[in-house]
Amino acid sequence: MDGVLYAPILILLIIAQFSARADSDFHPILAAQVVDDDGPSRNPEPAVRVRVRPRAIHYLNQVASNLLAEQLPRLMIPNIEHRLPADQGVIKLSRIRMSRFKRAEVHDISTSAPDRITWLIKNMNIGLIGDLAGNVNILVPFDLTGEAEVLAEGLSFQIENSVHRENNGSARVTSLACHTTIRSVEVVNHNGGLFGLAVTVFKQGISDNVRTLLQGIICKKIRKYVDEDLNWKLAEVQTKSTLADAISANAIRGLSIPTPALPEELSLEKFFGPTFSRDFVIDYTLAENPVCGDNEVELSSVGEISNSGRGGTPFPPPPLNWPTIRNDESMMWVLVSDYVPNSMLYHAYKQRLIKLHIDKHTPGVSTFLKTDCGDSMCIADVIPQLSDKYPKANIELVFAATRAPAMLFSQKNQGVISINIGGVIILYVELGTQKRQEAVFDLEIVADTLLSVKQNNVSGSVRLTRFELLNRFGNLEITNAELADIALLGGQLIENMVNEMLNSGVPIPIPSVLHLDNIRINVLSRKLLIRTDFGIDERRLSRIAEKTLFASFPFGMDRSLRFHRRRW
Known part of the structure; x- marks a missing residue:
C-alpha cells in the first residue's frame, strides 16, 4: 500500500482504538450535574449573559437622539x-x-x-x-x-x-x-x-x-x-453567525493574549483546518426572555459553537449566575461560560479537526526533524536509536486528540484557565516516498493560564501542571530518561498550541461599531466576568442605520431628494 495513503488510515485506526477505550469523548467534568439552591436545573442554561446598565442606557439615549436628528430630516x-x-x-x-x-x-x-x-x-x-x-x-x-x-x-x-x-x-x-x-x-x-x-x-x-x-x-x-x-x-x-463573521465583528478581538511568534503552520486556522472559521457557527439566539429593570436590560444567549450550526453538544452549560458586584459603575457586564469554547472544541474533535502535523516543511523545525544532527540539535539527540537505524532520514510527527480538549475556567490563584488535552503522538520516519511508523506515545496534558489586564491589554502566561507521556507501542526501545526528554520537547509544543488557541480569543457578540474602554476581566468558577465601558462610532452607526433601520422607518428614505434645512 502506498505510504501516503497508509499514514492517514493508520492514524484513524489508532484514534479509534484509543477512543473506544475511553469512557467518553469529552472530559467528565463537563457532564457533571450542577445543583444550585433550587435543585437540579431543568432547562438548558445560557452560555452568555449581557447586562446593559443605567449609565449605558443614558449614553445610548444621547446616541439615539443624535441619530434621529441626523436621519429624520432625510x-x-x-x-x-x-x-x-x-x-x-x-x-x-x-x-x-x-x-x-x-x-x-x-x-x-x-x-x-x-x-x-x-x-x-x-x-x-x-x-x-x-x-x-x-x-x-x-x-x-x-x-x-x-x-x-x-x-x-x-x-x-x-x-x-x-x-x-x-x-x-x-x-x-x-x-x-x-x-x-x-x-x-x-x-x-x-x-x-x-x-x-x-x-x-x-x-x-x-x-x-x-x-x-x-x-x-x-x-x-x-x-x-x-x-x-x-x-x-x-x-x-x-440568529447564528459563522466564526469568521463573529471574530471580524468582535470588538474584544484586539485584546488577545500576546504570545511569541509562531510558525505559520501552527496558526489556529492551520490547526483546525483552512475552512474551520467558515464551517463553524456560533448561536446568538436568546436562551431566555429579556429582563428589564430600572434603566437596565439583561439578555442571555445560547452561545453554542458547532459545525454548520447543527448543535448537539452532549454536555450542558453550567449555571451562569451573576456574582455579587459592589461599587461598580461599568456600563456593561458580560458573563461568558466555558461552555462556549468547550462546545467548539468538542465539535472540532468530532470532525477530526484537532490534529497537528509537523514535518520538514514546517518553518522553524526542519533542521530539528533530522536523524543527522551535524552541528545543530536534532531529534536524534533525544532518541539516539533513530540515527543508528535511519541515518540521514527525516522525521514526521503527528498529534491527534483522542478526546475533546477541555477548557475550564477556575477562580483559584486569582483566576486560571486550565486546558486539558488527551491524545497520541505518532512518530514516522520518511524513507523516500514511503513512511514508516516507529513509535506511538500516549499523552495527557494540563496547562494553566494566568490572565492579567493592564491598561486595557490582556496578557497571560502558560504553566504546564501535568504532562504524562507513555510509550504505547512501536519499534523503538525508549528509556525513561529519553521519555523525559521527549516530554520536555512535547511540553513546549503543546504550550505553543495552547497559547495559539487563547490568542484567537472567545468570540463574543459585540457589534463592530462599539469600542471597549476600562476593561476588567475576572476568571471565576466555570465563567469569565467582563466589566467594561464602551463608546459607539456614531458615523458608522449612522451609515448602518440608514441602510437598515431607516430604510423602512417608518416612512422610508429617498436619497434622490436634496434637503435644504430652513431655520425654524
Whole structure:
C-alpha cells in the first residue's frame, strides 16, 4: 500500500482504538450535574449573559437622539390620500419630504420591570412639504394645486412596548400603547390659486383637522414599524453567525493574549483546518426572555459553537449566575461560560479537526526533524536509536486528540484557565516516498493560564501542571530518561498550541461599531466576568442605520431628494 495513503488510515485506526477505550469523548467534568439552591436545573442554561446598565442606557439615549436628528430630516414620507367625510372630496399629497426640523427638547428611552421599554419625545418641531392634488367641495368646489406645507410645533409622543423571546430565539418587541400630541399646526399653500386663498381664509379650521390627522398617522406608522419592520430586522440579527463573521465583528478581538511568534503552520486556522472559521457557527439566539429593570436590560444567549450550526453538544452549560458586584459603575457586564469554547472544541474533535502535523516543511523545525544532527540539535539527540537505524532520514510527527480538549475556567490563584488535552503522538520516519511508523506515545496534558489586564491589554502566561507521556507501542526501545526528554520537547509544543488557541480569543457578540474602554476581566468558577465601558462610532452607526433601520422607518428614505434645512 502506498505510504501516503497508509499514514492517514493508520492514524484513524489508532484514534479509534484509543477512543473506544475511553469512557467518553469529552472530559467528565463537563457532564457533571450542577445543583444550585433550587435543585437540579431543568432547562438548558445560557452560555452568555449581557447586562446593559443605567449609565449605558443614558449614553445610548444621547446616541439615539443624535441619530434621529441626523436621519429624520432625510425621510421620505409615502404619498397620502385622505377622503373627507360626507363625500366632501379627496386630498392627495405626493413627494412629501421634510422642509424644516428642530430636534426634540427631551428624548428618553427607558426600561422598567418586567419587560417594558418606553420611548418618549417632547417638543420636536417638523415641517412637511409635498405636491397637492385632488378636489374638495366645502361651500364651493375647489381643485387642489400647488404645494402644501404643514408646520407642526411642539410634537410629542410616547410609545410603550414589551419585549420577549420568540420560539426561534429572536427578541420580539410589541407596541402596547402610543399617544401623540401636537401643540400647534400651521398649513401653508404655495402657488395654490383659489384654494390657496381658501386655506388662508379657513386657516384655523384646516390646521385643526390636519393636526388631528397627523396625530393619528404618527402613532399608526410608528406602531406598525415596531410590530412589523423592527421585529423582522431583530429576527435577522439575532440568529447564528459563522466564526469568521463573529471574530471580524468582535470588538474584544484586539485584546488577545500576546504570545511569541509562531510558525505559520501552527496558526489556529492551520490547526483546525483552512475552512474551520467558515464551517463553524456560533448561536446568538436568546436562551431566555429579556429582563428589564430600572434603566437596565439583561439578555442571555445560547452561545453554542458547532459545525454548520447543527448543535448537539452532549454536555450542558453550567449555571451562569451573576456574582455579587459592589461599587461598580461599568456600563456593561458580560458573563461568558466555558461552555462556549468547550462546545467548539468538542465539535472540532468530532470532525477530526484537532490534529497537528509537523514535518520538514514546517518553518522553524526542519533542521530539528533530522536523524543527522551535524552541528545543530536534532531529534536524534533525544532518541539516539533513530540515527543508528535511519541515518540521514527525516522525521514526521503527528498529534491527534483522542478526546475533546477541555477548557475550564477556575477562580483559584486569582483566576486560571486550565486546558486539558488527551491524545497520541505518532512518530514516522520518511524513507523516500514511503513512511514508516516507529513509535506511538500516549499523552495527557494540563496547562494553566494566568490572565492579567493592564491598561486595557490582556496578557497571560502558560504553566504546564501535568504532562504524562507513555510509550504505547512501536519499534523503538525508549528509556525513561529519553521519555523525559521527549516530554520536555512535547511540553513546549503543546504550550505553543495552547497559547495559539487563547490568542484567537472567545468570540463574543459585540457589534463592530462599539469600542471597549476600562476593561476588567475576572476568571471565576466555570465563567469569565467582563466589566467594561464602551463608546459607539456614531458615523458608522449612522451609515448602518440608514441602510437598515431607516430604510423602512417608518416612512422610508429617498436619497434622490436634496434637503435644504430652513431655520425654524
